[in-house]
Amino acid sequence: MRLSYKWLSEYVDLHDISPEVLAEKMTTAGLEVEGIEPVASATNLVIGEVMSCEEIPGTHLHDTVVRTGEGDENLHRIVCGAPNVRTGLKVIAALPGAKLPGLTIQARPVHGHESNGMLCALFELGVDKKFLNENQIEGIEELPEDAPVGETEVLSYLGLDDTILDVSLTPNRADCSSMWNMAKEVGAILNRKVTWPDYAGRSDIGEKGTFRFESRTEKCPLFFGKVVNHVKVGPSPKWMVDYLHAAGMNSINNVVDISNFVMLETGQPLHYYDLAKLPSHEITVVDDRDTKIMALDGVEFDIRKGDILITTGGEATGVAGIMGGEESMIDENTQGIVIEAAHFDQASVRRTSIRLNLITEAAQRFTKGVEPLSCRKGVDRSVQLLMEYADASGFEATEIAGKEAWEPVVITETLEHCNALLGTSFTMDQVCDVLRRLDFSPEVNGTSVTCHIPSYRTDLERPADIDEEIIRMIGFDSLNATLPVMETTVGTLSVPQKIRRTTREVMNGMDLHEIVTYTLVSDHHIQKAFRPAGKAVALAMPMSEARKYVRTSLLNSVLEVVQYNEAHSNTDAGYFELSKVYSEEGEQERLAILLDGTLQKDVLHHQGVRGDFYALKGILLTWLAKLGYGEARVQVKPCSEKDDAFHPYRSAELWLDQTCLGVFGDLHPDVLKEYDLKQGVYAEMILDPIFAAKAGRVKFEALDRFPSVNRDIALVVAQEITAKQLLDVIRKSGRRLVRSCEVFDVYEGEHIEKGMKSVALRIVYQAPDHTLREEEVTEAHDEILAALDSKLHAKLRG
């Protein structure tokens, strides 16, 4: 809100309070002042009269002599480029040394002509061009003929000696967007008397007329209508124009200006209709029409059932609380008017104004809420100002459709409760002082105090609201800093929270970097999702195609990050993301891992972890082991479905118990190509089954006391025989004595028949209760070799 310091000072004495001090005090009390701007700023100005004015040949300039007082010393030669400069014109002269916004005036020759200053247009003093007409922008300001030559308080003469405070009002304090209510608030903050104009009852004049007002919707519970048969349309008084400008509004004519000015004063949006232009002496408010309406600015709008509509003679003439119709607008020929001051449903006005994209001043005020008594204030003040500044007469009695419903709000709070909630030790005197300043007429009864809330403070309903008023007025600096005294509680992480933390630790230990990417993704992401959580849900009103759906998988988000990093030469890295995904079936939590190139890359020592299928498998199994899911419960299986994201022969599913967690492996060449990648292995795992599963606990087993025997063998088998098949046979056949078994080499090529491979394994034999004898080992070993041969046609390499 733009708050005029000068206007405010009409109600509250501010002579010893600068705008800066005021801003500080308001901010401390909850009315945050975000900026302080003078309406105009210029020094060393003086009002002058152009005594002579001659064109400078070949230029658009004039050589002028300007008189700013008696005597030769007050004659100034000034070169002026404005088209409207002429002899006899009263002007604003900025003399050498004058400081204008962004400009300091100096005496210097222009095109060889002496020039000792500048003749000014208002925008050169800082006035916003939107308040100026074309002539005022093209040329210098033309002062009235009676402007006092030699006057140096030029800004004051122009009514521009004002400062605008940019106040950010919180939604609960919409009342302060009324100047009168703002004055009350400032008065309370400064503990000073506030004087409103004596307006009350001014509309109680006129005989009952024939004009009828009616509301046929509960969305318009109150409608004040008043016919004024005679007004004289003309220019507004200068002070009113200045205040309208200060508030950011333009001046139209005295009648329209009064409607706006009263709205700014009281907070009640008003609408004045041209009486003669209304086809029928009747206004009815309805909300059951599907129609079109031409608004003041000539644009046509679709009206739907539910929108509140002002009609006359059955025709729509305005969108209630938002905008008036064009056909009944006030113009210079208007002779008589109808005043409308009404209450319209906050929510309905809000919906309509958003739908029509008509965010007018009135609509904003109705949307934020107007106070119960504002209609009467608005009509009273309108009548007062119309009589004074528009020669209004021929008043008919005010017609009221609906009922003025104001139940005075009374709130009782106790000193104990107030101090208990705030953690303070205020006294009743302190509390009452605040409540009096706020015009709450406090009545003390023992340790409780009863407040009578003014009509405009619609934000106050409960004792806690009173407590807030007290602390913000006394100041939060009075508050101690304590910690809650209460029952002891245990702070602990839940199982999923612990799992997430452990996951991050494991991934960090593996040289993987955590990323966080956007939840909202494009249609393309959804189409290319990896095993989507379900059917994707779209936003009702997306901001862009790129952020339209809630993602169903992490795949493409992660790929985009890697694509970005590769493009910025950030190569050889591992990434992971922990995030929720969503679909019509609900939320899921997932872990994505992507290895791009070599991890722990060590050029000097020719070392590193190749970011391939096996590296990823190792990471995943170590991760699950760390979470408490050992080999026995974890399985790597061939993919059960076709996953477009993965290389079909270099990917696998990871299972925990009976649940598939996800897939890992080489990315499909098409995917790599799409994201400009040369390589990449990826895993996407669903975490929810892990959260639900029971993790294995740490359990100590006695250390082996008897020595083990190693036997290394090299087997030649068909290529399609997997390591797991070999290991399974070995473990099964030798389960009594085989302690462990691992593959330590796989070889294909020279000396090995085509279609075959050589697999080298180390079998470790050990007994828990005795030292193995040679013949025992040999017996077991021979059994294993026989089983390998019979089951898998695996022969010892000769």
Added chain:
Amino acid sequence: MSDVMEQVLAEARAAIENAADLDGLNHVRIQFLGKKGSVQALMAQMKNLSREEKPAFGQKVNELKGEVSRRIEEKQKELAELGQKARMASEKIDITLPGDCMELGTIHPLIMIQQQLEDLFLGMGYKVAEGPEVEQDYYNFELANIPKDHPARDMQDTFYIDPNTLLRTHTTAMQMRELEKAEGQLPIKLICPGKVYRRDDDDATHSHQFMQCEGLVVGEHITLADLKGTLEYMASAMFGSGRKVRFRPSYFPFTEPSVEVDVSCPFCNGKGCSVCKGSGWIEILGAGMVHPHVLEMNGFDSEKCSGFAFGVGLERVAMLKYGIDDIRNFYTNDLRFLKTFNRFD
């Protein structure tokens, strides 16, 4: 000892002394102590001696043998030491070459801040609550005292999926779920970190997706002063000890009184600098006493209990703490940016 013996000893001493390496010393050993060595030769002379002379002579030769052996051993030790020293000298390495690559990954800075806050509040007995990001209107707005058509839930601000489903606009939704779940049981002490979403165009200071962490305490006799103390504790833990907090009146639909919270600037200690724009204070979070209506809607007796709530933006904290000037950095995930956060903090 006879002259001959003296001479052998002298020769042995010289030979040992002159042995340049272990091989040479071995030669000396053979030369003097070997089967055909000088000492053995002396032994051989014994058979020419009388029975009376034999023991004394034998003892002397043994003494000589012992002496030579001892000296050879000494020399051997000395040579071994020298040899090892020389070998080690030849093994000298360039200690300035880099160590093997043994890198750790990094945790995303927003998660780092989240974990710091979690640990801080876990230590004070808070629990860490969770809730869905795709949320019902009811929890995001209705229970938070933001009824239908309240300006705070403008379509401009909220990503709706359908009239009752939305992307949560604040972590307050989790507070409401927890309050409801508690069924009036006191005390409640929790924080709820998480992602939230608002209709904002992404630029240096705005992001349509960001992270918040809110805190909620409800119990008997919880005061606004307790909120101030708790936030001072949090601010000191996050930004360095001795932080002060300042409350300014504000408005949130779910708290009353509501406050904006400033923290004394950690960069200038409140003296005024470019970060705090000379004010000595940095606006960092919003807070207040839980609105009685919110307590009542969730089944608590607002006469018998009270509570405070606060909410902080994790991006804001991280940006201040680490001097990050563009919020988009958090979501671009440039590896160089991520690797900045490679240390304990």
